[in-house]
Amino acid sequence: MYDVIVVGAGPAGSMAAKKAADAGCKVLLVEKMQLPREKSCSGILIKKSINSVQKEFGKIPHNLPCKTKNKGIIITNEKNKQFKFESEGLNVWRSSFDQWLSSVAEESGVEVRQSTSAISYEEKENHVVVKLQCNGTYYEKAKVLIACDGATSKIKRSLRKDQTNQILTYQTFCRGTIDLDGSFFYAFLDPKFSQYDAWFNVKDDFLVFGVGVKEAALIKDYHSRFLSFLASEFNAKIQSSVRGEIGILPYIMNGYNTDLGEGRVLFAGEAANFLNPMGEGISSALITGAMAAESAVSLFEDNLNIHNLVDLYKNRVADEKEYMIRQWKFLTNLSSRFSYLNSD
Ligand SMILES: Cc1cc2nc3c(=O)[nH]c(=O)nc-3n(C[C@H](O)[C@H](O)[C@H](O)COP(=O)(O)OP(=O)(O)OC[C@H]3O[C@@H](n4cnc5c(N)ncnc54)[C@H](O)[C@@H]3O)c2cc1C
Known part of the structure; x- marks a missing residue:
């Protein structure tokens, strides 16, 4: 016992x-x-x-x-307003x-x-x-x-x-470049990019792009819309996508x-x-x-x-x-x- x-x-x-x-x-x-x-x-x-x-x-x-x-984290809401919160953390x-x-x-x-x-x-x-x-x-x-x-x-x-009641997440680990500060975690709340939030961060040599959805069938559509947005707004250039991973969060x-x-x-x-x-x-x-x-x-x-x-x-x-x-x-x-x- x-x-x-x-x-x-x-x-x-x-x-x-x-x-x-x-x-x-x-x-x-x-x-x-x-x-x-x-x-x-x-x-x-x-x-x-x-x-x-x-x-x-x-x-x-x-x-x-x-x-x-x-x-720290930079949150961009659905009206394209940015909020920056600085705080030292580890990855x-x-x-x-x-x-x-x-x-x-x-x-x-x-x-x-x-x-x-x-x-x-x-x-x-x-x-x-x-x-x-x-x-x-x-x-x-x-x-x-x-x-x-x-x-x-x-x-x-x-x-x-x-x-x-769960949220499905999908994030890809890519090699490439982007005009964003890799020491911040970026969350984007515009519903065009996700059914919850979409995010970007840097981890070692990888650019990480993720989205959260309620409907699994839509996950790749949201993800590619998010990448197109980052390409046009922040000059994201992906040389290779090394891997993708699925996760689950409680909703x-x-x-x-x-x-x-x-x-x-x-x-x-x-x-x-x-x-x-x-x-x-x-x-x-x-x-x-x-x-x-x-x-x-x-x-x-x-x-x-x-x-x-x-x-x-x-x-x-x-x-x-x-x-x-x-x-x-x-x-x-x-x-x-x-x-x-x-x-x-
Ligand atoms: C895409 C994504 C990004 C995230 N980013 C962050 C972040 O940057 N920072 C942060 O703080 N949080 C982040 N989170 C949330 C964070 O991952 C979780 O909140 C945290 O891991 C919860 O810890 P836990 O110990 O409750 O569960 P988990 O970390 O999920 O651990 C559960 C463990 O239980 C094991 N297990 C499951 N079922 C069984 C079973 N039946 N029998 C035995 N073992 C079992 C699993 O294998 C696992 O090892 C993120 C989540 C996702 C999906």
């Missing part, structure tokens, strides 16, 4: 697993992929992310960040960043099982039974399950049958509805719908992963009834949720496309 099983070795999962192990828990972290694994992401670590990482995982190894630093490849996080968690005593998928779980009176798959299926037990398995969380789907535009879990199961990171409106989610993944683990630990230490678990977590994440709501309201002031409706 584990104290805690954590599903998913992204930032939320490695943080949750490490925090629980540091507090003396017996922790299993399962990751469906072999690490290092690709994760579609711009890989920008804002100051909030850097602070969380350095506090819990130590100094980020000097060879981990890309050559390109991030100096990482998620494959090596996430592998480093999980290796530090492992050094702290977490048992890490790669190539192992969590399929479903069943809650019993005193524990949860998690069905795992790796060359066949088997079961493990824990007092608490923390689902950090991202936007497509299988654990969440096994609890909430109707969650399908939380109309209101900000987090889902923290139920019973012995907590959701953290994107599985809980924590995401900044411009698609920045690593900082919240780290913070909510830590808070999910702290909630489980305080439940054990204070010998509390399991019915308190979600409330303990809800209280801990209240500030983070407020922060996200402020971010959404702020974006509404910049663009009428992002209408903030209500919060749960």
